[in-house]
Amino acid sequence: MNRLKDGRGQGQGESYIPYIQANDNKVASEGWLTRTPGWHSNRIHHTLSKYEYQYFLVQEWTDQITDIREQYPLPYEDTQRIAEKLNIRHPHLDGHDVVLTSDFMLTVIDDNDSLNDQARTFKPIHKLTKRTLELFEIERRYYKEVGIQWKVVFDVGRPINLIKNIDWLHDAKRADTRPGMDSEVVNMIAEPIFEKLKQYNTKLSISKSCLRCDDHIGLEPGTSMFMVKHMLANKRWVTDMTVLIRESAPLVIDLPGQREMK
Amino acid sequence: MINRLDRFVYLKGRQIKAEYRDQIVEAYQGNPFIEALPCRLSQDQLFQMLYSVPRFTGDINRLNSEERVELVQQIKPSYWQPLSTHFERYRNLYNMIKIGYQSRNPLTPIYQRQMAIGLDRILAAGTDEFGRNLAGNLQTAQQMADIGLSGMGKSKSYERILSLFPQVIHHSEYHREPFPCKQVVWLHIECPSNKSVGALCRNFYWAVDKLLGTTYYEDLAEKDGRAEVLAKRMSKVAGQISLGVLVIDEIQRINRGYSGGDEKMIDFITELTNSIGIPIVLIGTFKALYLFKSSLANTRRGIPDGYAENITDRMRDDWEWELFLKGMWDLQYTNKFTALTPDLKAAMYFHSLGIPDFAVKLFMHVQCRAILYEDEEEITVNLIEEVANKTFRLVQPIFQRIRGGEEIDPAEYEDLKPDWISFKEYLMEAQHRITIDGNLSEEHKLILLQHNRRILIDQLTVFAMKMGCSGDVALTYAEKIEVQNRDAGNDIELLYLEIAKLVFENKSNVSKETEEVEEKTKQKKKPTKIKNPDLDESDIRFIVSQGNLNNMTIDEALRDSGLVGEYDEFV
Numbered sequence: 001m002n003r004l005k006d007g008r009g010q011g012q013g014e015s016y017i018p019y020i021q022a023n024d025n026k027v028a029s030e031g032w033l034t035r036t037p038g039w040h041s042n043r044i045h046h047t048l049s050k051y052e053y054q055y056f057l058v059q060e061w062t063d064q065i066t067d068i069r070e071q072y073p074l075p076y077e078d079t080q081r082i083a084e085k086l087n088i089r090h091p092h093l094d095g096h097d098v099v100l101t102s103d104f105m106l107t108v109i110d111d112n113d114s115l116n117d118q119a120r121t122f123k124p125i126h127k128l129t130k131r132t133l134e135l136f137e138i139e140r141r142y143y144k145e146v147g148i149q150w151k152v153v154f155d156v157g158r159p160i161n162l163i164k165n166i167d168w169l170h171d172a173k174r175a176d177t178r179p180g181m182d183s184e185v186v187n188m189i190a191e192p193i194f195e196k197l198k199q200y201n202t203k204l205s206i207s208k209s210c211l212r213c214d215d216h217i218g219l220e221p222g223t224s225m226f227m228v229k230h231m232l233a234n235k236r237w238v239t240d241m242t243v244l245i246r247e248s249a250p251l252v253i254d255l256p257g258q259r260e261m262k
Numbered sequence: 263m264i265n266r267l268d269r270f271v272y273l274k275g276r277q278i279k280a281e282y283r284d285q286i287v288e289a290y291q292g293n294p295f296i297e298a299l300p301c302r303l304s305q306d307q308l309f310q311m312l313y314s315v316p317r318f319t320g321d322i323n324r325l326n327s328e329e330r331v332e333l334v335q336q337i338k339p340s341y342w343q344p345l346s347t348h349f350e351r352y353r354n355l356y357n358m359i360k361i362g363y364q365s366r367n368p369l370t371p372i373y374q375r376q377m378a379i380g381l382d383r384i385l386a387a388g389t390d391e392f393g394r395n396l397a398g399n400l401q402t403a404q405q406m407a408d409i410g411l412s413g414m415g416k417s418k419s420y421e422r423i424l425s426l427f428p429q430v431i432h433h434s435e436y437h438r439e440p441f442p443c444k445q446v447v448w449l450h451i452e453c454p455s456n457k458s459v460g461a462l463c464r465n466f467y468w469a470v471d472k473l474l475g476t477t478y479y480e481d482l483a484e485k486d487g488r489a490e491v492l493a494k495r496m497s498k499v500a501g502q503i504s505l506g507v508l509v510i511d512e513i514q515r516i517n518r519g520y521s522g523g524d525e526k527m528i529d530f531i532t533e534l535t536n537s538i539g540i541p542i543v544l545i546g547t548f549k550a551l552y553l554f555k556s557s558l559a560n561t562r563r564g565i566p567d568g569y570a571e572n573i574t575d576r577m578r579d580d581w582e583w584e585l586f587l588k589g590m591w592d593l594q595y596t597n598k599f600t601a602l603t604p605d606l607k608a609a610m611y612f613h614s615l616g617i618p619d620f621a622v623k624l625f626m627h628v629q630c631r632a633i634l635y636e637d638e639e640e641i642t643v644n645l646i647e648e649v650a651n652k653t654f655r656l657v658q659p660i661f662q663r664i665r666g667g668e669e670i671d672p673a674e675y676e677d678l679k680p681d682w683i684s685f686k687e688y689l690m691e692a693q694h695r696i697t698i699d700g701n702l703s704e705e706h707k708l709i710l711l712q713h714n715r716r717i718l719i720d721q722l723t724v725f726a727m728k729m730g731c732s733g734d735v736a737l738t739y740a741e742k743i744e745v746q747n748r749d750a751g752n753d754i755e756l757l758y759l760e761i762a763k764l765v766f767e768n769k770s771n772v773s774k775e776t777e778e779v780e781e782k783t784k785q786k787k788k789p790t791k792i793k794n795p796d797l798d799e800s801d802i803r804f805i806v807s808q809g810n811l812n813n814m815t816i817d818e819a820l821r822d823s824g825l826v827g828e829y830d831e832f833v
Contacts, residue, residue: 062832128816137802151827154817158829
């Protein structure tokens with residue numbers, strides 16, 4: 001209860017504070033607490049399991065989504081009322097009712113270019129029990145009342161290559177995460193690196209190409225690799241994200257327009 | 263906490279230091295787990311060990327009647343006549359343990375390899391077409407089921423046979439090499455009543471913890487999962503403690519509803535033996551038969567080769583029955599010894615139907631009766647009949663059918679057993695008889711009446727609940743109707759009718775009342791808000807149960823109704 005007073009579960013974008021944070025000693029069912037700086041929101045995101053993190057990554061990649069609020073609390077009074085009506089035990093800890101949270105509240109740009117909230121709850125399929133269905137039902141009813149679309153997300157059928165690729169380039173989204181880099185430098189070296197990589201890319205692995213490129217242009221080793229990630233993350237360069245990117249294999253990189261022409 | 267611990271019933275045995283014995287079979291040689299087992303008993307030795315009677319060496323005639331009734335009471339816990347089936351069970355069990363250890367020699371490279379690969383991975387990988395697991399080891403574990411009537415002495419005989427084996431063998435040195443290891447030879451657990459597979463697992467962890475001082479209960483018990491996951495975790499622990507045989511008693515108690523259906527139960531049980539290779543003995547009554555019938559028909563479920571099934575029906579009227587009866591017959595505490603005549607023998611068989619438990623009870627009751635009420639303390643055919651008709655009153659109808667040669671599903675007479683007047687009640691009643699002589703038969707009637715009354719109320723409650731009442735309400739209705747119509751006799755149709763009336767009356771009353779209340783609260787609530795959550799078609803629970811009917815899994819059902827979002831739905 002006190003968490004709500006602390007401002008948890010409120011705000012938007014950068015100012016949102018998840019209701020449950022990775023440092024809350026909350027029992028993470030899978031033991032996968034992550035704190036990741038977000039692309040959309042420019043704040044640290046807290047996810048409580050591997051699958052939640054992976055789901056989060058995919059949403060980060062999506063341009064249609066402008067904000068991700070994880071561990072979004074449902075108003076206590078409403079969920080209690082719904083639970084009572086359904087004759088379901090409200091979620092509780094040691095006999096005290098606790099706040100029910102949805103794993104993700106996404107802000108989505110819909111077809112009419114207006115912003116739209118949508119809620120998602122993640123559940124591994126093997127953890128589906130009678131009880132989880134009851135909790136789902138509380139969530140479903142609540143969101144129906146407030147007119148927010150709600151869906152369950154399962155762990156099966158997740159696009160694993162895409163997830164791994166996003167994970168690989170996730171921390172290179174902002175140029176200033178690498179010392180000595182800023183957007184000006186990026187703009188200066190982007191074109192020469194692209195030209196150089198185009199020369200190598202069919203035969204050499206991407207890591208070797210990048211090192212040669214660093215050497216050739218006279219950059220600190222690793223800079224080109226960072227640039228690859230950075231440009232892909234910002235979608236200024238493109239590649240087929242459904243194919244697993246391996247640093248020991250060649251990587252085909254294009255400019256956005258060119259790729260569509262092919 | 264204490265309550266929590268009380269739930270777990272298990273049998274405890276001896277713990278010994280390992281002594282190694284030479285083995286004749288080559289496959290057994292050099293396996294400390296097998297060499298540490300006690301020698302095989304011959305049939306005679308086993309019978310010597312198992313045979314037991316209540317001990318009394320004084321002169322019966324110098325005791326008063328109360329003291330002799332006390333002795334009669336000792337017959338049930340102490341009298342034990344070993345029969346050929348017991349030797350068979352012993353042989354089976356002994357072989358199972360040895361053969362089960364055959365593939366688990368801790369000194370062989372293959373065992374070490376299994377440990378190195380990790381039990382998790384081995385379990386996950388299952389077995390190849392030759393039955394080898396990931397480490398290439400061929401499991402030798404067997405599975406056995408022992409199904410029989412309650413009262414046949416199944417559990418008792420396993421208890422006695424198991425106690426012939428040490429439960430834990432402590433190894434410290436084998437052929438001058440240090441070999442520190444605890445070997446759990448057997449573990450006997452009972453299924454908690456009407457609980458799930460999960461509760462069974464918890465019971466298992468608890469038993470192991472009590473035995474070895476480990477913390478499996480804390481570590482693993484509260485983690486939930488599907489039956490496969492539970493079984494894997496359990497066989498992993500069984501592998502770690504080098505378990506020889508796992509005896510699961512009262513398997514019929516596992517509730518199908520809680521555990522996700524027959525299929526899952528069968529899966530669970532086969533999973534347990536398959537990969538890690540722990541021999542398992544399942545004991546249960548005929549109610550558990552469903553677990554095996556379908557599994558045997560369905561060989562692709564991978565029932566191990568060494569699968570044995572042992573179904574015990576009631577005893578036949580042959581030499582074994584005679585042996586059993588003769589042994590019991592010597593335990594007479596009446597002041598006049600009655601010899602066992604063919605007539606008496608026939609009467610005993612006729613009334614107990616060859617079920618040992620019934621026979622022992624009948625014999626005890628007959629003696630009690632003879633000692634307390636008869637002038638001549640003598641056992642006669644008439645007395646047996648009289649007592650049997652009273653003691654087994656409630657099972658008489660079905661007994662009649664059995665005697666008439668009718669084929670009866672054994673599961674049917676199972677349910678009747680708890681309704682006997684227990685021995686204690688019988689004695690209590692007997693005390694009354696001595697003090698208030700005239701009212702004897704009335705007292706007796708009262709006990710029976712109360713008994714019947716309770717059964718009747720149960721029936722009515724169930725009926726009312728079927729009509730949609732909650733448990734408490736149903737019970738009050740049932741009691742009310744029963745009291746009101748006590749004079750009406752046994753016209754059960756009438757009682758059902760009355761209950762039905764009551765339920766309908768009250769239902770309409772309730773709905774009227776709620777409507778009135780709603781109107782009084784100034785129509786704040788809309789009339790559509792009548793409490794009936796189950797009728798909402800978009801209720802997730804409804805969707806899932808509907809999907810279930812169409813053989814869809816939970817996730818399929820949800821996906822079908824558009825409630826599932828994909829990871830990349832916005833990409």
